[in-house]
C-alpha cells in the first residue's frame with residue numbers, strides 16, 4: 353500500500369440554503385470582502401445570496417466579475433491590485449473553477465504584494481488571504497482542491513501555483529446549479545467523474561482516495577438518466593455537487609492521469625473548455641487498459657455493464673460537440689504529449705505514443 357497523509361482543512365457545508373444559514377461565518381474572516389466572480393446571463397442566485405449575507409452583517413465589499421474561464425497571470429495581477437487598493441482583507445469566490453482558482457492566486461498576491469507575480473509558481477511558502485468558495489458548477493472540485501491552475505502566456509501553458517491554498521469555507525448549494533445549461537452540465541459532470549476515475553486508477557492512490565472515488569462512482573450511477581435526458585432534479589444536482597467535491601478531495605491525494613494531461617492540447621489549440629476536453633477522452637481512456645478487471649469494476653460502480661456501454665454513453669451525451677481536428681493534428685498532439693515522460697508517471701500500465709494516439713483518434717474522429 354502507498355503510504356499517505358491527508359490534509360483537508362476546508363470546512364464544507366452541503367445543502368439548500370447553506371450560504372444564508374451560515375451567514376455569521378462570513379464576518380469571521382475579515383472586515384472588507386473582495387467578491388470574485390464572472391458574469392452569467394439571467395439571475396445569479398449565488399451572488400444575490402452572498403450580497404444579502406454581506407449586507408445583513410454590514411460587511412463592506414467590492415466585486416470583480418470579469419474573470420475569464422481560464423484565468424491568466426495578467427488577470428490575477430490586475431485583480432490583486434484592485435483588491436489591495438480597495439483595502440479588502442478576505443475573498444469570496446462565486447462561480448466555477450475560473451473564479452475560485454483566480455481568487456486563490458489573487459489572495460497570494462494581495463498577501464505578498466512585494467513579490468514578482470511569477471514567484472507564485474515556485475515559492476511554496478507563500479500564504480494567501482482567507483477565502484470562501486461558493487461553487488456554481490459541479491465539476492472542478494476547486495472548492496477543496498489545494499491548487500489553483502493559472503494560464504501563462506510566457507510559456508504557453510497552464511500551470512498550478514506552488515503554495516497550497518484551501519478555502520476556509522465552501523458552501524455547496526445545489527440550487528445554484530438548477531439553471532446551468534445542459535452542455536455545461538454534461539461537461540462538468542463528466543469532468544468530475546474523470547477526476548474520480550483518473551484518481552482511482554492512479555499509482556498514487558490509497559484506501560482513502562479510492563473510497564472517495566468509489567462513492568463518486570456510485571453517485572454518478574444515480575445521475576446517468578438525467579444526463580441522457582437533460583432533466584435534472586435538485587437531488588440529481590446535489591449528487592453532481594458531491595461527486596465534484598469527492599473528486600477534488602481525491603485529486604488532492606493523487607492528481608489526475610492521462611485524459612487531463614491530454615486535454616490541455618485541445619483547450620490550448622482548439623479552445624475546447626476544460627471539462628469538455630477531458631470528458632471527450634474518458635471513455636476511450638478506459639478502453640486502453642489491459643487490466644480489464646479494474647475497468648469493469650469502475651464502470652459497474654458507475655452503473656454500466658461494461659466499458660463499451662460506458663464509452664457509448666459518453667459519445668451519446670457529447671454527440672452534439674463538433675470538433676474540427678485532423679488526424680495529422682492529433683498525431684502532433686500525441687507526439688508532443690508522449691515526449692513528456694512525467695505525464696505517464698501515474699498511469700498504472702506501460703503506455704506511450706500509440707496509446708495516446710488511440711485515445712485521441714477514437715474519441716475525436718468519430
Ligand SMILES: [Fe+2]
Pocket residue numbers: 491492543544547612626627630
Ligand atoms: Fe478537470
